[in-house]
Amino acid sequence: MSLSSPVPQHFSVRAVELDDTDPLCSYRDLFVDAPSVVSYLDGNSLGRPTKAGAEQVARFVAESWGGRLIRGWDEEWFDLPLTIGDELGRVVLGAAAGQTAVGDSTSVLLYKLARGAVALRPGRDEIVVDTDNFPTDRYVLEAVASELGMTLRWIESDPRSGVRADEVAAVVGDRTALVVLSHVAYRSGYLADAASITRVTHAAGALMLWDLCHSVGSVPIELDEWGVDLAVGCTYKYLNGGPGSPAFAYVRAGLLEEFVQPIWGWMGREDVFEMAAGYRPARGIRRILSGTPAILGMIAMRDTVELIDGAGIGEIRAKSVRLTEFALELVAESLVPIGVTIASPVDPSLRGGHVTIDHPRFRAATPALWERGVIPDFRAPEGLRLGLSPLSTSFSEVVAGVEAIRAELAVGD
Numbered sequence: 177m178s179l180s181s182p183v184p185q186h187f188s189v190r191a192v193e194l195d196d197t198d199p200l201c202s203y204r205d206l207f208v209d210a211p212s213v214v215s216y217l218d219g220n221s222l223g224r225p226t227k228a229g230a231e232q233v234a235r236f237v238a239e240s241w242g243g244r245l246i247r248g249w250d251e252e253w254f255d256l257p258l259t260i261g262d263e264l265g266r267v268v269l270g271a272a273a274g275q276t277a278v279g280d281s282t283s284v285l286l287y288k289l290a291r292g293a294v295a296l297r298p299g300r301d302e303i304v305v306d307t308d309n310f311p312t313d314r315y316v317l318e319a320v321a322s323e324l325g326m327t328l329r330w331i332e333s334d335p336r337s338g339v340r341a342d343e344v345a346a347v348v349g350d351r352t353a354l355v356v357l358s359h360v361a362y363r364s365g366y367l368a369d370a371a372s373i374t375r376v377t378h379a380a381g382a383l384m385l386w387d388l389c390h391s392v393g394s395v396p397i398e399l400d401e402w403g404v405d406l407a408v409g410c411t412y413k414y415l416n417g418g419p420g421s422p423a424f425a426y427v428r429a430g431l432l433e434e435f436v437q438p439i440w441g442w443m444g445r446e447d448v449f450e451m452a453a454g455y456r457p458a459r460g461i462r463r464i465l466s467g468t469p470a471i472l473g474m475i476a477m478r479d480t481v482e483l484i485d486g487a488g489i490g491e492i493r494a495k496s497v498r499l500t501e502f503a504l505e506l507v508a509e510s511l512v513p514i515g516v517t518i519a520s521p522v523d524p525s526l527r528g529g530h531v532t533i534d535h536p537r538f539r540a541a542t543p544a545l546w547e548r549g550v551i552p553d554f555r556a557p558e559g560l561r562l563g564l565s566p567l568s569t570s571f572s573e574v575v576a577g578v579e580a581i582r583a584e585l586a587v588g589d
């Protein structure tokens with residue numbers, strides 16, 4: 177195949193068929209139009225806004241903030257971090273009410289949960305994490321370890337796959353306080369076996385904290401059933417909450433009473449408006465809060481949570497698998513022959529909602545792709561991530577994206 181030839185025609189034909197028969201195809205019309213975008217392949221990093229979400233934000237400013245002013249806190253906002261937390265729990269986390277709160281960024285919540293968790297395992301001085309975990313996870317744990325004189329036990333994970341239960345079993349022991357891993361690896365898209373790894377962690381007497389940033393909203397999650405202790409995740413990726421929308425934290429009900437996080441702010445205190453002397457954590461998951469939560473940032477995500485509730489996470493996962501299978505087939509046929517390699521698991525049961533492909537020229541090609549309205553993202557050293565958000569991405573968009581990648585690689589050859 178010569179470099180200048182387009183991707184094989186049969187892919188375009190199949191893409192149209194797959195779009196026509198896609199049970200979720202009507203959801204695409206619910207997103208804000210972006211006329212200059214030919215192919216959006218980064219919904220795993222920043223989800224697109226829904227039209228209804230955008231309207232709800234505008235209405236919130238006009239009616240709730242503008243109209244209710246400070247009364248809004250008493251009427252709704254004070255409880256919103258927990259109300260939305262419960263919605264997330266029910267629809268996308270497999271978590272019963274009262275265990276999830278929406279609050280700070282993922283980075284800050286990770287610190288609060290990790291710091292609170294290790295305090296529950298006194299005498300144990302190790303935290304297990306993997307070398308290819310997302311940077312913020314590694315840095316936050318470095319901070320906790322250095323603060324408390326603990327040691328990080330690194331699992332050397334393969335950037336093209338991820339962490340397996342046997343690798344966790346090999347490093348946990350009676351010194352392990354906490355294991356922190358990503359459910360879907362941000363680079364390869366590897367989907368970890370969260371239930372098995374949680375069991376292995378518990379068998380060593382340690383606590384398990386899952387980072388769900390790249391799985392929530394695209395992969396079924398059953399925190400209660402899996403016996404997970406703690407979890408955090410973003411709401412601006414597959415939940416389309418908007419740039420900087422606040423993250424969520426989950427603390428298992430059985431741990432809540434003894435769990436104390438380190439940022440003792442007024443909003444997480446018992447009897448907030450007593451303004452009393454001394455900090456006493458609020459009962460329940462409210463104790464995760466510290467200061468005034470970002471209410472404005474919580475508004476848009478609710479629409480997507482409602483959409484997911486309607487579509488069903490099983491149906492969303494099924495489309496996600498079809499999208500990544502199709503993308504990998506297309507890459508294998510039209511990009512691998514010109515030097516691209518696949519850096520994600522080929523077995524769909526081991527893969528989340530995005531795939532990563534490698535080529536030494538991807539760093540240089542990315543700005544040119546963005547210029548053409550084709551928007552994947554680049555991850556050093558030479559990875560291009562294709563994020564396929566099941567509610568908003570079409571199969572034809574995948575073809576257009578791969579076609580543009582192929583054309584960019586041809587430039588200068």
Ligand SMILES: *Cc1c(COP(=O)(O)O)cnc(C)c1O
Binds near residue numbers: 312389390
């Ligand atoms: C996106 C992502 C984050 C982001 O953290 P912020 O505090 O929102 O910047 C953290 N962890 C993982 C695994 C991510 O994918």
